[in-house]
Amino acid sequence: MCFNLAEGPRCQLCEDQRRDTGLICVVEEPGDVIPIERTHEYRGRYHVLGGALSPIDGVDPEDLKLSELFARVENAPADAPVREVVLATNPTTTGEATALYVADRLRTSAPEVTVTRLASGLPVGADLEYADEVTLGKALAGRRAL
Amino acid sequence: MCFNLAEGPRCQLCEDQRRDTGLICVVEEPGDVIPIERTHEYRGRYHVLGGALSPIDGVDPEDLKLSELFARVENAPADAPVREVVLATNPTTTGEATALYVADRLRTSAPEVTVTRLASGLPVGADLEYADEVTLGKALAGRRAL
Numbered sequence: 001m002c003f004n005l006a007e008g009p010r011c012q013l014c015e016d017q018r019r020d021t022g023l024i025c026v027v028e029e030p031g032d033v034i035p036i037e038r039t040h041e042y043r044g045r046y047h048v049l050g051g052a053l054s055p056i057d058g059v060d061p062e063d064l065k066l067s068e069l070f071a072r073v074e075n076a077p078a079d080a081p082v083r084e085v086v087l088a089t090n091p092t093t094t095g096e097a098t099a100l101y102v103a104d105r106l107r108t109s110a111p112e113v114t115v116t117r118l119a120s121g122l123p124v125g126a127d128l129e130y131a132d133e134v135t136l137g138k139a140l141a142g143r144r145a146l
Numbered sequence: 147m148c149f150n151l152a153e154g155p156r157c158q159l160c161e162d163q164r165r166d167t168g169l170i171c172v173v174e175e176p177g178d179v180i181p182i183e184r185t186h187e188y189r190g191r192y193h194v195l196g197g198a199l200s201p202i203d204g205v206d207p208e209d210l211k212l213s214e215l216f217a218r219v220e221n222a223p224a225d226a227p228v229r230e231v232v233l234a235t236n237p238t239t240t241g242e243a244t245a246l247y248v249a250d251r252l253r254t255s256a257p258e259v260t261v262t263r264l265a266s267g268l269p270v271g272a273d274l275e276y277a278d279e280v281t282l283g284k285a286l287a288g289r290r291a292l
Contacts, residue, residue, distance in 0.1 A: 032274040039283035086289055091268045103292040119267030119288035122237045123281040126269075128178040135269040137185035142265035143232055144288065146249040 001072070003048040003065045005030045013037075013046060020044045021076075022083040026069060026102060028052050028090060036088060044086070047072065052094035053101055059094075061101065069102070073110050084114045091120050147218070149194040149211045151176045159183075159192060166190045167222075168229040172215060172248060174198050174236060182234060190232070193218065198240035199247055205240075207247065215248070219256050230260045237266050 004011040013019060013033070023044025027033060030048050049064040061067075076082045087102055089095035103115045121139035122131055131139075150157040159165060159179070169190025173179060176194050195210040207213075222228045233248060235241035249261045267285035268277055277285075 027274065029275070035274055035277055035279070035282055036286070039279045039286060041283045041286045086286070087292065088274065088286075090273050091270050092273075099292070115292045116289040117292050118282075118285040119265050119290065120270060120285075121265030121267040121288075123269055123272075124237050124266060124278070124284060125280075127236050127238075128173065128181055128234065129175070131181055132270070133181070133185045134271075136181055136264075137187045138270060139264040139266075140182070140185060140187045140232070140234075142267075142288075142290070143262040144265065146233065146245070146261045146263050 002046045003030075003050060003068070004033055004046055011046075018043075021080045023086065024069075024073065024082055024084075025086040025088050026099075027088050028095060028098070032088065032090075042086075044084075049089070049098065052089055052092070052098045054094045054097075064098075066102070066105075070105060070109060073106060073113055082110075082113055084116060087115065087117045091118070148192045149176075149196060149214070150179055150192055157192075164189075167226045169232065170215075170219065170228055170230070171232040171234050172245075173234050174241060174244070178234065178236075188232075190230075195235070195244065198235055198238070198244045200240045200243075210244075212248070212251075216251060216255060219252060219259055228256075228259055230262060233261065233263045237264070 001010055002014050020043050024047050025044055026047045028049055033046050036042050047069050051059055051064055053059055073082045087099040089098045099117055106113055106115050121142055147156055148160050166189050170193050171190055172193045174195055179192050182188050193215050197205055197210055199205055219228045233245040235244045245263055252259055252261050267288055
């Protein structure tokens with residue numbers, strides 16, 4: 001269902017009944033699930049796309065598990081609807097493009113679902129002096145009230 | 147006034163009449179002003195603290211330009227009030243402590259001023275697989291609607 005690596009028809013995380021079915025975290029590769037699990041901040045399910053959109057490399061929407069994601073969101077049972085889709089693709093050009101594509105598509109097909117994106121900014125322990133402009137610009141633009 | 151490096155009594159950025167006087171960006175060192183200027187995202191003024199709070203190294207609030215910052219915010223002229231203080235101290239232990247100290251103090255002495263903090267999260271171009279837990283946890287907790 002989530003296209004994560006699994007021994008059976010469903011992965012361990014999808015089998016876990018204690019996990020929130022209303023939250024779906026979209027990642028590029030199965031390997032991206034592990035660092036997110038390690039944070040202990042996320043208690044929802046996952047959806048592994050198997051890559052990121054990159055027309056120059058010939059990776060089109062059909063090559064990823066995108067239609068499966070949209071079907072999962074749109075056809076969720078009424079007693080367990082999907083409330084939020086967290087786009088956790090990498091903060092690279094292809095990852096951002098994929099995130100925007102998914103957000104755009106879900107906005108029209110499932111407007112009741114909240115689509116969120118991982119925060120971009122300075123990593124913990126970094127130094128302003130050595131931060132690149134784009135990251136610092138995003139950190140400034142995304143500043144939040146304390 | 148801002149304790150940035152200057153040739154005259156005021157630094158070039160404070161002299162610039164086109165800059166927004168209602169925005170003050172608090173940084174640790176004069177060197178931190180340069181990367182923020184390079185982003186072209188910020189058009190306000192600065193306040194250089196000259197370091198970060200670190201009781202273990204003997205750096206107490208009196209050692210930094212903190213009282214000068216509070217005076218600048220509280221005694222701003224009525225026709226040019228300070229609307230927002232952007233805390234751009236480094237995302238390290240000492241920088242975070244300094245940011246919380248300033249936010250806490252301003253909340254009581256100047257409740258009408260918005261206090262914001264730079265976003266913490268994944269830097270642009272990073273890979274989820276190699277992100278540390280704390281940063282990824284912050285990126286998840288600080289996710290925003292697209």
